[in-house]
Amino acid sequence: MNLLRTCLTGALLALLAFAIFGPITNMLVWSVAETWYYPAKLPQSYGFSFWERVFRPQGNAMESLVNSVVIAVLTVIASLAVAIPAGLALGRGSLPWRSLFLLIFLLPQAFPSIAVHMNIARIFYGFGLNGTFLGVVLVHTIQGLVFSVWIATAAFSAVDRELEEAAANMGASPFTVFRSVTLPLALPGLMASAIFVFLISLDEFTGTFFVGVPDITTMPLLLFTASMEGNYQIASITALILLVPSVGFMLFIERFLKSDVLAKVGS
Amino acid sequence: MYACKKDPHMLSRRASLYLVAPAILLLGLLFLYPLSFSLLWSFRDEETGGWGLQNFIKAFSLYSNDILFTLIIVTLSTTVIGLLSVAIGGYLTLGENRVALALLRWLYRWPLFIPFVVAAQLMRTFLAKNGMMNNIFVSTGLLEPLQAASFLDWRGIVITFVWKQTPFVALLVAGAMASLDRSTIEAARNLGAGRLRILVGIVVPQVGTTLVVGLILSYVVMMSVLSVPLMLNAQTPTMMTVDMAWRINAYSDYGVANALGFVSYAMTAVIAWFYLRQGVREGGKPA
Numbered sequence A: 001m002n003l004l005r006t007c008l009t010g011a012l013l014a015l016l017a018f019a020i021f022g023p024i025t026n027m028l029v030w031s032v033a034e035t036w037y038y039p040a041k042l043p044q045s046y047g048f049s050f051w052e053r054v055f056r057p058q059g060n061a062m063e064s065l066v067n068s069v070v071i072a073v074l075t076v077i078a079s080l081a082v083a084i085p086a087g088l089a090l091g092r093g094s095l096p097w098r099s100l101f102l103l104i105f106l107l108p109q110a111f112p113s114i115a116v117h118m119n120i121a122r123i124f125y126g127f128g129l130n131g132t133f134l135g136v137v138l139v140h141t142i143q144g145l146v147f148s149v150w151i152a153t154a155a156f157s158a159v160d161r162e163l164e165e166a167a168a169n170m171g172a173s174p175f176t177v178f179r180s181v182t183l184p185l186a187l188p189g190l191m192a193s194a195i196f197v198f199l200i201s202l203d204e205f206t207g208t209f210f211v212g213v214p215d216i217t218t219m220p221l222l223l224f225t226a227s228m229e230g231n232y233q234i235a236s237i238t239a240l241i242l243l244v245p246s247v248g249f250m251l252f253i254e255r256f257l258k259s260d261v262l263a264k265v266g267s
Numbered sequence B: 001m002y003a004c005k006k007d008p009h010m011l012s013r014r015a016s017l018y019l020v021a022p023a024i025l026l027l028g029l030l031f032l033y034p035l036s037f038s039l040l041w042s043f044r045d046e047e048t049g050g051w052g053l054q055n056f057i058k059a060f061s062l063y064s065n066d067i068l069f070t071l072i073i074v075t076l077s078t079t080v081i082g083l084l085s086v087a088i089g090g091y092l093t094l095g096e097n098r099v100a101l102a103l104l105r106w107l108y109r110w111p112l113f114i115p116f117v118v119a120a121q122l123m124r125t126f127l128a129k130n131g132m133m134n135n136i137f138v139s140t141g142l143l144e145p146l147q148a149a150s151f152l153d154w155r156g157i158v159i160t161f162v163w164k165q166t167p168f169v170a171l172l173v174a175g176a177m178a179s180l181d182r183s184t185i186e187a188a189r190n191l192g193a194g195r196l197r198i199l200v201g202i203v204v205p206q207v208g209t210t211l212v213v214g215l216i217l218s219y220v221v222m223m224s225v226l227s228v229p230l231m232l233n234a235q236t237p238t239m240m241t242v243d244m245a246w247r248i249n250a251y252s253d254y255g256v257a258n259a260l261g262f263v264s265y266a267m268t269a270v271i272a273w274f275y276l277r278q279g280v281r282e283g284g285k286p287a
Helices: A002-031 A049-053 A061-090 A098-110 A115-129 A131-159 A163-169 A176-201 A206-211 A220-227 A232-256 B012-042 B055-093 B098-107 B116-125 B132-139 B154-178 B182-188 B195-206 B208-223 B227-232 B239-249 B254-282
Strands: A033-035
Touching: A002 A033, A002 A049, A002 A232, A002 B012, A002 B116, A002 B154, A002 B254, A049 A061, A049 A131, A049 B154, A061 A098, A061 A131, A061 A176, A061 A232, A061 B012, A098 A131, A098 A176, A098 B012, A098 B182, A098 B195, A098 B208, A115 A131, A115 A206, A115 B012, A115 B239, A115 B254, A131 A176, A131 A206, A131 B012, A176 B195, A220 A232, A220 B116, A220 B227, A232 B116, A232 B208, B012 B254, B055 B098, B055 B154, B055 B195, B055 B239, B055 B254, B116 B132, B116 B154, B116 B227, B154 B208, B154 B227, B182 B195, B195 B208, B208 B254, B239 B254
Parallel strands: none
Antiparallel strands: none
C-alpha cells in the first residue's frame, strides 16, 4: 500500500516535471538548432549562428533588446517616482479614505486591460505619442503602478515607528528621519518593487503592440514577429533571453520580499 | 515623561494628499480616462455621429461565436487552474513524504513570472504535430506515429493558460493553507479521516476566499491576453482579444472593438458579482 502510494506520487511528480520542463527544453533545443526539418525528431545540425545574428550589433534584435532595457529602466524610474511618495502617504501618512485610495490603485487589475490599451493608443495618437519611447513608457508605467504602490505601501508600513520616534526625540528633523531611518529600512521592499516593475515592463506585450508598433520594437514583439514568420530559432533565443530574468526573479524573490513586508500587503 | 512624544503619524493630512496626488493623477489620465473612453465610445456610431447599440449589434452578428469561444476557454482554464492549485496546495499542506514535498515546492513555481508571449512560443514548438510532446509519446510507445496530432487549437490555449496561471493561484492557496490552524486538521486525522476528505471538508472551505480571489485575477488576465490566441490558434473561432486587435489594425473600427471590450468587462463583472453575492451571503452567517 505504502509502496503503491510512493510510486503514484513519483509518477505524478514526473508528469508535472515533464509538463513544466518539456516546453522549456523544446525551446532550448530550438535555440541551438541550425537546421531542423520535418519530420526529424531532433535537429539535423546544431550551432550558434542564429545567436550571432541576434547579437549582431546593428541587427534589429539587438535594437529591440536595447529598446526593452531602456524602456524598462525609464518605467522603473517613472513608477517609483510616483509610487514612493504615494506609498509613504498610504503607509505612514494620515490619509483620509485610505482604503478607498488603495482600492483605486487595484482597479487596473479588475478590468481586462486590452480594451483600455487600445483606447490609450487612440488618445496617444492625438498627442503624437504613438511610436515614441515616452508613449510606451507611460503605458508600461500604469501597469507597474498597481504593484509598485502596493509594495511601497507595505514596505513603509513595516518600518518600526519607535525607531523613527527615537530619532525625532534626539532632535532629527522630519526629513532627516525619513532619509536616515525610514527610507533605509523600507529599501529592500522598494528594491523588490523596482525589480518587479522592471520585469513587468520587459515582458509587456499588449500595450506595446498598440502604442509602440511599428516604430518601437521590444523583445516580446520581436519574439512574436519572428514566431509568426516561422523563424523559430530567433523566436526561441528571444524567449530564452526573456525567460532567464523571469525565472531568476521567481527563485530570488523571497530574499527581497521579506515576510514582514508581505504580511503588510493590503493591510 | 511623555511630554515630547510626537504625533504617531509622520505626515499631516495635507502632506499625505500632496504625496499621493501624482500617482492618482497618473492613474486618472492613463487608466480611468481611457476606461471611460472605451465604455462611452462603444455606444458611438462614428459614421452617422449618433449614439446607440449599432456597434453591439454588429459585434454580436460578426463575433458571437468568438464571444462564446472566449467564455468557454476562460471558464474551462479557470476551473482546471482551480483544481490543480487545490491539489498542489493540498499536497504541500497535508503531504507526508519529505522528498516529494521538497520536489513539488521547488517544481511548481517555475512558470510564475514567465510572460505569456514566451509561454506561447514554448507551447508553439512543444505542442506542434512534430513537437517534443508527440515525439516523446511516440518514442515511449504511448502513441502510434499516425495518431500524433497538433494541439495548436483551443487545447493549446487552455494548456498555455493553465501552465502559466496555476503557479500564481497555487502560491496564494498554498500560502493561505500554510497559515491555517493545524489543530482541526490533526483532530480530523486522529478521528481517522483520509487526506482527501480533510482537504475537501476542512482545508478548502477555509481558504475559499483566497482561492476565489486568485481565480478571478487569473480570469481577468486571461480575458485580456492577446499573444497566446494569436500565436497558438490560427483558425476560427478565436478569442475576442484577437478580434479587437483585428478591428483596429485592419479597419480602424474602434466602435466594434470597444463594443467587444464592453462585453469582456461585462463577462468579468458577472464573475465578480457572483463572488460578491457569495461573500455577502457568507458574511451574513454567524461565524
